[in-house]
Amino acid sequence: MNSSLASITSDDDAKVVVQRPLPSNARRYTLLLIFCITQFLYTLTNSALFSAIPSLVRNFGFTQSQSVWIISAYQLTFASFLLMSGKISDIYSPKYTFITGKFILGVISIGIGFASNGILFLALRALSGIAASLTIPSALALLVGLFPEPRHQGAAIAAFGACGAVGIVLGLISGALLVEYVSWHWIFWFVSAVILPTTLISTVLIPSQTKNMARESGFTKLKRLDITGISILTVAVILFIFAVTTASMIGWRSATALVPLAFSIAMTGSFFCWEALQPIECAAVPPSTWFISNFSVLFGTALLPYFWWANIFTTYVSLWQDIYGWSALSSAVHMLPIGITAFVFSFSSRVKGIGAMNAKWLILCGALMMMTALVLFAFANGPDKYWSLVFPGFIIGSAGAMLTNISANIAIFRATPPSMAGTVGAIFNCGLQLGSAVGLAAVGSIQTSVQKGNGGPSNYEGQSAGFWFMLACISVAAMAVLVFYQTHTTRDHVEGTVGSDEKDADSEKGDDGSLS
Template identity: 85%
Template sequence: MDSSLASKSPVISDCDVKVVIRRPTPSNARRYTLLLIFCITQFLYTLTNSALFSAIPFLVRKFGFTHSQSIWIISAYQLTFASFLLMSGKISDIYSPKYTFITGKFILGVISIGLGFVSNGILFLTLRALSGIAASLTIPSALALLVGLFPEPRHQAVAIAAFGAWGAIGIVLGLITGALFVEYVSWSWIFWFVSTVIIPTTLISAVLIPSQTKNVKSGCTKFRSLDITGISILTVAVILFIFAVTTGSITGWGSATTLAPLVIAIAMIAVFFFWEALQPIECAAVPSSTWSIPNFSVLFGTALLPYFWWANIFTTYVSLWQDVYKWSAMSSAVHMLPIGITAFVFSFTNRIKGLSGMSAKWPILCGALMMMSALVLFAFADRPDKYWPLVFPGFIIGSAGAMLANISANIAIFRATPPSMAGTVGAIFNCGLQLGSAVGLAAVSSIQASVQDRNGGPSNYEGQSAGFWFMLACISVAALAVLVFYHTDPAQNRVEGSVVCDGK
């Protein structure tokens, strides 16, 4: 076999399975076209979610949602997306990242068309949940494809950085896009716009993505190596956990609808790790040895921070500016632009000479310090006229820090794990991002609401300030953990290998 077209993994004695992976070498034009498609896909997913913030008031009136129901316009997607990431990553690793990616994109495109025509609130939320499942199929598979298309570390780092950057830009530009559609056309075009881009790029992807066939003994072997039991336990646990922290800020942390799913989720997570410990390493959904990979646990913890920062800043200021200061949706979106622009610029810091070879520990710590500095500025920005002296520089400093930590951790976690686990690792990392956002939003909004109730309502800045100080404390603890537990041994830069099991 021509070595330029294929590589052969070693025989795994424990599983007695020989794995052959054919990897055609695509041209640079093909690789970078695919990178652009992956980035656009990531951009559209985050854009769709953030664009709905501008449409929430209209959707509440159209569907007759209560305040507690309206939160599910955003959370229904976030809940299923985060919950099915691990299963999607495992499917991508065992079967084919190409067909996993294409399937997820196509389904999402079709659902997006349907969402624009919905006139029933329950059906709308159901389709939002299904679109989260479809989107979860694409992110781990896209990352697995990126790792395969760009095996050289320097180029791989640039590709991963670009992928993350377009997601951050989509968060902010989604506000502007949503405001434009809601004010001048219709909220339905938020979804129709996505489908008009997703479906054609799906067809292009089907042609351009090279096949990466993993041959094992049988279809049964592939199915059994998915560890359906373990993945199902964790998926249900994540669903219950996110449901609990989301409803906690609405119904109260002492309510049965919060405590019951929270306790069950924690118990199921414990059962999951016990189950995984009983499985052979090569058969587990998330092998226990994964957490012993150098710095893997610390990097997963770091993944909780970026979206924790962005999501809370985003929701806090959109609510403050529109509900209290009475700014228009378009004005609020424009004032958010520094976050997206800065995130895009700092997504390529890994290309700066000297930083590319540096341990991820120091950029992560630098990013955490920048996020913390921004939060101090926000805590004192209690009037509209403090946007330029405090909020604007805080947006730049904090967003730069969040992107620096995000990209550094993302690149480092792929360098520390085997390429054969790229889909699963991408799923774990992105699950961390989503958990940071979901749990952080619930905790911060709960703190803000309780302080505001005691201090005259949302117009009193004490609630927002308390939320920012809480965020500062959380990021400080995370930074301390990185400082203490992150090891910088250069010899442990990457673990090579590939493992597949026949389920015996």
Template identity: 55%
Template sequence: MLPDTPVEFSASTASSPAETLTDGRATQKYSPARRYVLLIVFCLSQALDAYNAAALFPAIPSLVKDLNFTEAESTWIISGFQLTFASFLLISGRISDVYNPKFAFIGGVFALGILCLGAGFVTDKIVFIVLRALIGIAGAMTIPSALALLVDVFPEPTEQARAIAVFVGCGGVANSLGLIIGAIFVQFASWSWVFWSIAIVSMPVAAICVFLIPKQEPRLNEAALGGRPRWKSLDILGVTILTIALVLFIFAVTSGGTSGWGSARVLAPLIISILMVAGFFYYETTIPEDCAAIPPRTWFLPNFLVLFFTALLPYFWWNVMFTISTTLWQNVWHWSALSVAIHLIPNGALAFAMSFTGSLSHIFNPKWNILFGEGLCIIATTLFAFADGPEKYWPFIFPALVLGSAGAMLTLTQTNIAMCRAGPATMAGTVGAIFNGSLQLGTALGISIVGSIEVSVEATHGGPTSYAGRAASFWFLLAFVGVEFLSMLVFYHISKEGTAITDIPGKPAAEVVTVIVEKGAKFTGAVEQPQFVVTPEGHVKINEVPVTVI
């Protein structure tokens, strides 16, 4: 059919499910080879960040011995990275939009390499934790910028969904394979090579990307910034408040098991952290919405809040399992680091296989996919709670690794897709940063809370060589997964999908756009308040009438 009648509408009242991530700019054209090389590069950055944490789990016993960490302090080996990573994801997404995603990506990857190179030579635990925190900031710079570049490289809806699923899945795969690689380094070299391997990969990648990624313009022009200097559009104060609050919270939780939950050492930072989190959310309401790290309206996007809490689960589950298993198997069962890695292969294999499940969202609604994944995690966690000896590997641990890893990865990919659909295109960077921040926050909180539970129970039930503390940790994890399952079942409403306020693809907000209506089409609703909808195939409809935006 030939187009016939041009009609003008205002884009500012549009409604769309945001099935495709666009930001109102004309996308660049790439050759197929360049597109897939860039996909590999972006996935590699995601994998490096996940590997950065996972590969250290087999190295924890060596690090504790070499750098003189106490049991409580050892939590910061992982949490020091995860906290800054999660917090600065919020501002790094804004940096990509306000300045340039290419420079943010390359700068983050290069800084990651330099800092990891230095971390491999450290002999002091304080310096080590500081470097881990800085590495978290560098890693945070790469994820939102990579995602912003990725959606430009793959603008077609179906390809874009697959590319995002692969991108996110690589993090889960690296989270699993990192254990194996880290164990090999610890067994045959030293923990330093975990960091040096990152430097060896990341610095050449940064150099290649200078030429591989084409020139990028800032996502926000001067008009969108409202005449403000670009740096004032970065919520530096808000992110600082949130970071300090999270650090204090983790400190309080990790101190509870050794200092007592009623001590001032625990209560003071715990109360201050809660007040600071409340202060952060209040502060976000007092500044212009386009400057906020987390715009207040984000929490009112359809299903967004329940998806945010769901995103806490995958890395929470994996890293709690990793922490308990690697220390138990090495320190109590006296397995070598390499043996630990070999026994964890089923986890990595299932994570890799399930990383390709993004297309399931076109067959079943993400809600049902997520619930199925969480159900698998419930079964797996129950099995782990009874795995109190080496003889329990095949009847309990092996099926738990298979089911749990499959469930966690399915939950990961489907939650990411659902969150992308929940938010409008103009908030794609913010939504992506919040999703990844939630993943990392789940790791930091999970390891800290479970570690405290384990220490508290072991103090009265047989000490660190007994399984009582670890079983209690798995029962807590089971309760957490159960709450997540019920929350998704009750609070995720399929009927609300696709009701986010957004823009017409290719057109900035509040701009009057001209559309061409196909010949013979008639509107059934009021054109003064048109309902713009973007179909999964990327077509635009107004009041159910297919149109072409010009």
């Protein structure tokens, strides 16, 4: 292969550009498989715990409010530390950031399996979220470096995202099987048994440097990390997710929810003020980033896929098991169409006709499909409506969510410089997690309030109201894409000096930002 990566070394203040060949295809695709397995295991673990919640509640004596943190403890720290992890990956080394996060997560997973009390369990879940946050931005940065050609890069990013979606559904099934036939402990021991060996393989296979990186002093790197700015935003995100999660349990009028929410908003404003005062090279997220063509609208789009998936999962798992009396395994099997469809549509960018379309129209098409599914769900008021309304809704909506996810994910990397890959990946994934956290809180609150005045959870009016609310939110987001997404933009920023083949490959992208 003639494509090459440019690496920059320095002697004192002099920078020398060195052309380094890409690793072999076998090595690159083995690493892609490892990255995809890592993403798959993270989402599988979280999803599997939905089936394990009853066992964990009995085992640790959790109250109903405490049981929410079985999922939220991980989600809280994962989303909050993504930006810091992305900056560490960009400034230091994506290879060692990825390996460190995986190894720590593997060790913590063993410990969670042996946890003997609820407090220790939740604490380890929170720590595992921090460890996992180190791996996602760094994996995306490595993918961008290992697959510089736009066509192959799009396929790699699509596969990475697809494994996350498939892991959600297969996690429900694997969790149900493990809980029913073994124990919840094996959910974490299984993850550790896969993560630790692949960490060792990653250490050997990942090139030591896959992007332009000048040697800098430790002080310079630390200054560029912008610890103050990142800390402000990290605390703001923690308070925000805590507030919306708490509000979904005890109501939005509670001071326990409103005070953290107010502080979160104030700290977010402080973060942007702080960033505006920093030199561009020292800012965690330079304000100019949000003015990169389509960046802001693509971040808004990132809120949609997990907003759709998370609410569909929680609504139907609760409805089927608590109201209809279905078993955890039966509920998981009925969710399979979502995972199968997501996996199939993960390859949509490789289809000639679809891949040639501009990302704007693919995102809008995906949003329309999610909206169509929500209309079907709103009228599926009984178990007899599964095949006529829910099943086609699962297929149409999951296809739309995956199409939106992949199109936005590829487009946001095309719109930004490769040197920001880790930070951009962190921002995008933070959007995914915020969409899930805020969406679950908002939809849960609407469902609960409607059910109180309409006969309780057994009345479908609450679920229906939640679906109509989701439809309204996605409609607003789709209108924003329609109005603000610019279709005739290119990324003309090239890091360092690249080989002619890479330049030629970059020119394949076209002026319309298509996913070819």
